[in-house]
Amino acid sequence: MNRRPHAPVRITVDLVILTIRADRLHVLLVERDNEPHQGALALPGGFVRPDEALEDAARRELAEETALDGGRMHLEQLNAYGAPDRDPRGRIITVAYLAIAPSLPTPVAGSDARAARWVPVEEIEGLAFDHDQILADGLERARSKLESTTLATAFCADTFTIGELRRVYEVVWGIALDPRNFNRKVTSTDGFVLPTGETRSQDTGRPAALYRRGPATTLYPAVLRERLNSAHA
């Protein structure tokens, strides 16, 4: 029935690495310096080594690209993409991963031989291969998981203010949230954030209390996004 039932293919991992810079959601992109799609922007990634687990390959690429301690960063598998014609070099299946990086005090640059740079997500179009689709899936995953998990804290440094956490939600969702209701919601959700007892002065206004991540991973009740559900005829 099968012509070549054990058709050999090659496997890559591609990374959707998200961070927030200057109140905008950015993704790390590389400029391709080889064919195919030479010169086009693409998600960072690379081939999986023969005896390497998929997540190990993703974490290796993550460390190479961001020059950060990838081991402490949030990393989760997104999806596998395997359309037969997705890469002109042959059958290449990619397993995409979503990574969340904290806002970096020092801008990361030139960490790798390749020219990697942070690009605001709303300015992105026409990525190489099917990377537009992968990016869209990564964004949707991140937006969705903000609701029901503590993923938002992965965008923050070790300690953060409630205002910074709120800005994560606002930037990733692209909507404004009521600061007062958000404050009540976050501090009353058991295990979401823990007060450190310290405060931090801003440019202006009252200094904000500092928090660190709590032990919770899922949120109940969830932080709700909006009522734009598809529930109508």
Add this chain to the structure above:
Amino acid sequence: MNRRPHAPVRITVDLVILTIRADRLHVLLVERDNEPHQGALALPGGFVRPDEALEDAARRELAEETALDGGRMHLEQLNAYGAPDRDPRGRIITVAYLAIAPSLPTPVAGSDARAARWVPVEEIEGLAFDHDQILADGLERARSKLESTTLATAFCADTFTIGELRRVYEVVWGIALDPRNFNRKVTSTDGFVLPTGETRSQDTGRPAALYRRGPATTLYPAVLRERLNSAHA
């Protein structure tokens, strides 16, 4: 840097096919008749053909295994599993899919050369390869998506009663739900179910109104499971 950067691997799709039979959640398993794991139970699956998209391969296997019209069944990608030692035959990466089949009036049996059979999920242990993990991930995905999507209707026939839909939730979640509150919730959620105007008599009791799937795919507000969140220290 890489020893063999383009290491060839083989790709399979494995299927977690869920259905409800006699008020119990079942998954379709096959008995392996080849090494490795000969004689052990495993998820149905097979190699992806050279020019076949991943989802096409999954739908093909689904149709082969269930002898049903796989085209109308719910099918979604679950995860990729690629531990280097997950298959003793070499580097084999599997992309798992979750399929939901309606309760079948006629028991499906002997649809394929292989001995496939429905097994209640609570009786399953010791599947071949890493299929215990894949099954666990599939169950968790299904349980989670019952909350926020209309996935539950995929377990039902074209027309169904609210009681049948409630039994889907109860069986998949393994908890009891209040029939009266469930009824109010489902019928007041816009686009979830549409009344057909017809009724169906049961063995006993008042005949129930029949509904069909509505246009909604996501539910807002969600149908909540329970408060056993991990939000405590």
Add this chain to the structure above:
DNA sequence: GCAATAGTGTCTTTCAGACAGTATGAC
């Protein structure tokens, strides 16, 4: 003083959860 942000309190509405009571069939 003003501007800006942090944080508290209060009211309203929505909705989950509990449960009384009625409706309609089979026997």
Add this chain to the structure above:
DNA sequence: GTCATACTGTCTGAAAGACACTATTGC
């Protein structure tokens, strides 16, 4: 009639959303 299930209505408490108000800083 009894029994079983379908369905409606009502009450309560939890939590989201709106928003007035106070607190603490830099200027």
